[in-house]
Amino acid sequence: MIKKADAEHMDAEKFFSETYDEARSRFLEAARLAGARINHYDNPVARGPGGLPLSLDTAWFGPADATTVLLNTCGTHGAEGYAGSAAQLAWMTTCGPQDLPRDTAALLVHAVNPFGFAWGLRATENNVDINRNFLDHAAPHPENELYEELHSFLCPKSLDEASMHKMLAAGAHFVERHGQWALEDAMSRGQYTHPDGYHFGGHAPEWSNTTIRDIVKSELAQALRVGFIDWHSGPAGDGELIHLCFSKPDSAEFARAAHWWGRDALDPKTINAMWGSRRPSRRGIMFWGLEEQLAPHAQFAGAVIEFRSAQQKVNPAKAIRASVLERWLRFESGLDAPEAEQYFAEIREDYAPHRKSWHVNVIRNALECYRTTLIGMSEWNRESLRAAD
Ligand SMILES: [Zn+2]
Numbered sequence: 001m002i003k004k005a006d007a008e009h010m011d012a013e014k015f016f017s018e019t020y021d022e023a024r025s026r027f028l029e030a031a032r033l034a035g036a037r038i039n040h041y042d043n044p045v046a047r048g049p050g051g052l053p054l055s056l057d058t059a060w061f062g063p064a065d066a067t068t069v070l071l072n073t074c075g076t077h078g079a080e081g082y083a084g085s086a087a088q089l090a091w092m093t094t095c096g097p098q099d100l101p102r103d104t105a106a107l108l109v110h111a112v113n114p115f116g117f118a119w120g121l122r123a124t125e126n127n128v129d130i131n132r133n134f135l136d137h138a139a140p141h142p143e144n145e146l147y148e149e150l151h152s153f154l155c156p157k158s159l160d161e162a163s164m165h166k167m168l169a170a171g172a173h174f175v176e177r178h179g180q181w182a183l184e185d186a187m188s189r190g191q192y193t194h195p196d197g198y199h200f201g202g203h204a205p206e207w208s209n210t211t212i213r214d215i216v217k218s219e220l221a222q223a224l225r226v227g228f229i230d231w232h233s234g235p236a237g238d239g240e241l242i243h244l245c246f247s248k249p250d251s252a253e254f255a256r257a258a259h260w261w262g263r264d265a266l267d268p269k270t271i272n273a274m275w276g277s278r279r280p281s282r283r284g285i286m287f288w289g290l291e292e293q294l295a296p297h298a299q300f301a302g303a304v305i306e307f308r309s310a311q312q313k314v315n316p317a318k319a320i321r322a323s324v325l326e327r328w329l330r331f332e333s334g335l336d337a338p339e340a341e342q343y344f345a346e347i348r349e350d351y352a353p354h355r356k357s358w359h360v361n362v363i364r365n366a367l368e369c370y371r372t373t374l375i376g377m378s379e380w381n382r383e384s385l386r387a388a389d
Pocket of ligand 1: 077080232233234
């Protein structure tokens with residue numbers, strides 16, 4: 001039986017790293033000590049601060065031939081990996097691997113986007129949002145009609161007060177004509193026209209995309225049932241989980257995720273309330289890419305799970321500030337600008353704040369989520385055996 005972990009009485013802070021390099025070393029060390037089968041995938045081109053080599057690492061726990069596997073990724077959105085990496089470390093170093101149901105394996109993937117993780121940014125070395133990059137790039141890309149207009153005013157050359165004021169006035173004018181949701185949707189759903197813009201989905205599969213697909217191909221070839229947790233962070237709150245299940249709402253996979261985490265947790269009403277507004281639409285996310293890749297031989301159930309992390313945003317300028325800062329650092333000033341250190345710290349506070357309550361809540365909620373997911377996956381395995389009898 002998988003025990004309940006008591007995050008309040010453990011020093012939750014100790015699972016959080018200050019840098020990608022530290023998080024990576026601790027992941028590898030904990031995986032080694034827990035007896036995992038480890039693999040490294042070095043990024044051939046991108047580097048972190050100070051020329052730091054970047055790698056995506058995996059750790060496999062449980063039987064090599066398990067047909068029921070939990071696939072758990074972090075750092076798909078770079079800097080959001082601090083929370084997911086801490087969750088993985090907590091699972092590996094507390095009761096996780098020992099309590100793994102005997103018929104189930106777990107494949108932990110550390111730093112899907114190591115460039116973003118190492119720099120404390122969200123997108124990849126090519127400014128691509130990995131979670132908009134999983135679609136057929138040979139086919140025409142999805143349209144995002146309103147993005148063009150947004151791009152013209154959301155990409156200021158300078159971040160001084162006058163420029164910010166101008167940007168906000170243009171934003172308010174846009175909202176008057178199209179509504180608040182249209183702005184959030186056009187900005188974040190994914191666009192394929194402006195490589196120097198927001199949530200750019202790319203024109204070809206990114207290194208992170210092809211690498212994770214290679215991993216799925218080689219490590220999950222025998223799998224018949226894959227559970228999926230992709231850890232993210234960002235929405236305002238204090239470590240609470242938002243379960244974004246991208247299975248079709250009437251599918252067996254959606255029902256399975258609802259069985260693990262509660263139907264309420266997957267209800268759009270709950271999600272919108274926790275997200276802070278009606279959820280924007282999405283294109284090209286990794287969930288669908290992996291679901292499609294596995295479809296010939298495995299069922300795929302799970303979610304993108306957000307740890308709420310940022311402070312409540314008091315106005316629209318604050319709400320988009322982290323995104324504006326990231327774009328400005330990449331395209332206007334360079335990552336070595338004198339302002340960079342301060343801006344990196346500001347972005348970091350949104351995705352991985354230093355609050356003690358946040359650390360405790362992230363670890364408690366993550367461990368509970370691993371527990372319920374793995375219990376559910378073991379049931380899933382037994383059901384399939386009974387069905388085969
Ligand atoms: Zn994210």
